[in-house]
Amino acid sequence: MINRRQLLQGVGAAAAFSGFSGRLLAQSAPIDVIVIGAGGAELTAAKELLAAGINVLVLEARDRIGGRAFTDTSLGVPWDRGCSWLHASDVNPLVTYARQNDFEVFADKFPRQIYDGSRRMGGAETAGYRAVQKRMGREMAEAAFTQATIADPWYPMAESGLTSWEGIEPPNYSVLDSQQFIEEGDDLMIPRGYGSLLAHYAREVPVRLRTPVSRIRWTARGVTADTNAGAIGARVVVVALPPVVIADGAVIFSPHLPVEVLQAHHDLPLGLMNKVALKFRRNVFPSERTEFWQLRRNDGRGIEFLTRLWDSNVCIGLSAGRFAYELEAAGEAAMIEHALTELTTMLGGDLRRQFDRGATTAWSSDPFARGAYSHCLPGRYGARAILTRPVGGRIVFAGEHTEQTAYGTLHGAHMSGLRAAREARRLLAGSAA
Ligand SMILES: Cc1cc2nc3c(=O)[nH]c(=O)nc-3n(C[C@H](O)[C@H](O)[C@H](O)COP(=O)(O)OP(=O)(O)OC[C@H]3O[C@@H](n4cnc5c(N)ncnc54)[C@H](O)[C@@H]3O)c2cc1C
Numbered sequence: 071m072i073n074r075r076q077l078l079q080g081v082g083a084a085a086a087f088s089g090f091s092g093r094l095l096a097q098s099a100p101i102d103v104i105v106i107g108a109g110g111a112e113l114t115a116a117k118e119l120l121a122a123g124i125n126v127l128v129l130e131a132r133d134r135i136g137g138r139a140f141t142d143t144s145l146g147v148p149w150d151r152g153c154s155w156l157h158a159s160d161v162n163p164l165v166t167y168a169r170q171n172d173f174e175v176f177a178d179k180f181p182r183q184i185y186d187g188s189r190r191m192g193g194a195e196t197a198g199y200r201a202v203q204k205r206m207g208r209e210m211a212e213a214a215f216t217q218a219t220i221a222d223p224w225y226p227m228a229e230s231g232l233t234s235w236e237g238i239e240p241p242n243y244s245v246l247d248s249q250q251f252i253e254e255g256d257d258l259m260i261p262r263g264y265g266s267l268l269a270h271y272a273r274e275v276p277v278r279l280r281t282p283v284s285r286i287r288w289t290a291r292g293v294t295a296d297t298n299a300g301a302i303g304a305r306v307v308v309v310a311l312p313p314v315v316i317a318d319g320a321v322i323f324s325p326h327l328p329v330e331v332l333q334a335h336h337d338l339p340l341g342l343m344n345k346v347a348l349k350f351r352r353n354v355f356p357s358e359r360t361e362f363w364q365l366r367r368n369d370g371r372g373i374e375f376l377t378r379l380w381d382s383n384v385c386i387g388l389s390a391g392r393f394a395y396e397l398e399a400a401g402e403a404a405m406i407e408h409a410l411t412e413l414t415t416m417l418g419g420d421l422r423r424q425f426d427r428g429a430t431t432a433w434s435s436d437p438f439a440r441g442a443y444s445h446c447l448p449g450r451y452g453a454r455a456i457l458t459r460p461v462g463g464r465i466v467f468a469g470e471h472t473e474q475t476a477y478g479t480l481h482g483a484h485m486s487g488l489r490a491a492r493e494a495r496r497l498l499a500g501s502a503a
Contacts, residue, residue: 101127101304103494104295106283106321109137110480111310111468113272114487115494120275122495127304128275129297131282131438135272138312138439139480141263144429145349147382148263151431152442153480156264160255162481168260168267177256180362180376184227185416191366199224203231210245226368233391234374236445236478237341247446247454252475261380264480282438287324288464306497308490310469310483313338313457314440327461334457337450338471340441342394342434346373346387346409349426353383354417365412371396373409383426385413390442395434402430443478444471458489463501466493 103119105112108130119126134140138152156175159165168175184191184199202224209215219225229240236243260267285296286307293307313335315321326332355361355377363375373387387409389397397405406428414421433442446453454474457467468490469483476482 099125101125101302102498103127103306103308104129104293104302104304105308105310106286106295107131107137107310108135108272108275108277108279109310109469110139110268110483111470111472111487111490112137112308113268113275113277114484115308115310115468115490116275116277116487117272118488118491119494122491124495124498127302128277129281129283129295129302130277130279133279135275135277135279136265136268138433138442139265139268139483141265141269142347142429145347145384145427147379147384148261148266149345149347149379149384149386150263150265151345152433153264154259156258156260156481157479158251158253158255158476158481159258161252161476162255162258164267164271164481164484165258167271171267171270173260173262173267173270175258175260178259179256180360182362182364184364184366186366188416188418198222199227203228206232206240210240210248215240223368226370227364227366227372230370230372230390233341233370234343234388237343237390237394237442238445239370239391242448243341243445244448244451246451247474247477250474251477268480283321285322285324286465288462290463293464305501306464306466306494308466308468308494310467310472310486310490312340312439312441312469313444313471314340315438318440320437323465327465330456331461331467334453337447337453338444338457339447340434340439340443341391341445342398343388343390343442344394344398344405344431344433346389346405346431347379347429348385348387348406348409348413349428350383350385350421350424351426352424353378354413354419354421354424355385363416365416371408373412375409375413387412398432398434402428402432405430445478460493460497463497466490466497 102125105116105128108128116126116128140151141148142151156162156165184196202222205219206228232240281297283295283297287294292305294301294303317335361377363377371393373389376386379386433439454472457472460466468486470477473482473486
């Protein structure tokens with residue numbers, strides 16, 4: 071016999087719900103709010119609503135919670151397949167949560183090393199890199215880089231740094247939008263994993279796994295979510311799907327969303343970052359401690375490396391933007407090969423013989439993410455604000471893409487979940503049961 075918690079988490083869900091497809095799913099108690107997805111935004115909204123005594127049902131397509139926040143332990147060391155840095159630590163509420171719940175966090179002060187082939191460059195040699203990065207920051211405000219900046223020999227690498235932030239190369243996102251991000255305080259890291267922190271935060275939230283929603287029907291009287299297990303009705307729905315899931319029509323709304331709301335989903339596409347985790351049999355790096363390494367190159371095809379994650383023999387490589395799409399399309403073996411080639415160029419020696427195994431992410435071809443984090447298209451500043459307004463008194467949007475000052479992050483997703491819960495309660499208070 072499965073209990074309600076197991077049922078909601080998907081254990082035995084197929085048996086319990088088989089045969090309901092296409093008609094209204096039987097529910098023991100009327101549902102106030104359906105929350106679609108179990109990422110950082112949705113889990114936050116659900117936790118807040120549950121704490122207020124509201125009857126909530128969370129429907130998640132995957133067989134796990136966390137969405138783009140997920141800590142992998144398959145290499146023996148926790149590494150985050152999605153988010154790993156707690157950005158803006160002075161204004162990031164998850165930092166407080168981590169500290170209050172005995173999660174160790176520390177500032178990312180890892181030494182930055184740039185290699186020219188196998189030669190480690192000194193601080194004076196890389197001063198030009200830091201200078202062009204600063205100049206680009208200033209020039210971004212004018213929405214165009216000067217010819218002098220573009221001609222700077224360090225420009226391609228500095229451009230790659232900006233690409234990591236937005237998941238796409240600089241000319242392709244709204245500068246006005248990116249300037250709203252509040253970056254106060256150090257970036258922190260969390261050895262147990264940022265995904266693990268979210269899982270801890272949401273440990274009491276019941277989630278029905280393996281239940282993709284395909285359509286959301288809404289009327290003045292309520293909402294209905296069509297799922298692989300049937301149709302589920304509620305008074306209000308919280309939707310925090312990655313915007314591209316809606317823009318691509320993977321989840322549709324009946325009737326259609328107002329045009330400016332649908333347009334806003336198109337205006338906030340997801341860029342790409344992918345990770346490659348490499349496990350070695352012994353330490354192949356000159357230091358025992360974690361460092362941040364980059365090979366100097368001018369073709370935008372570089373990977374950035376965290377050499378020894380938590381001082382272990384696992385090294386994490388990060389690729390972003392156009393090159394990340396290219397590597398993802400080439401497949402896991404090619405991604406690992408490219409990372410090993412770059413490391414061998416920098417380190418030389420018998421690195422390949424010490425290679426044990428690797429793992430890679432493929433966020434753009436993940437049907438439930440379709441990318442890494444949102445950016446705003448040039449000229450479309452304001453799209454995020456549109457999605458903070460409920461639709462039809464029944465639909466509340468959340469998700470990192472709706473949080474103007476913290477978009478693209480887990481703490482932004484969390485903050486949007488807090489807003490969505492407040493909004494859902496307001497709608498419930500004003501609507502008929
Ligand atoms: C490689 C990478 C690196 C990152 N680095 C950082 C970082 O260092 N710091 C940081 O703060 N952020 C980082 N981020 C971004 C951060 O992970 C996200 O902003 C955040 O996790 C998004 O949360 P969300 O709830 O808005 O969306 P999601 O986590 O995407 O949640 C949406 C949920 O909806 C589910 N879903 C999708 N379709 C359906 C459907 N049809 N029916 C039901 N459920 C569905 C999904 O499975 C998912 O669980 C990174 C992301 C990636 C991918």
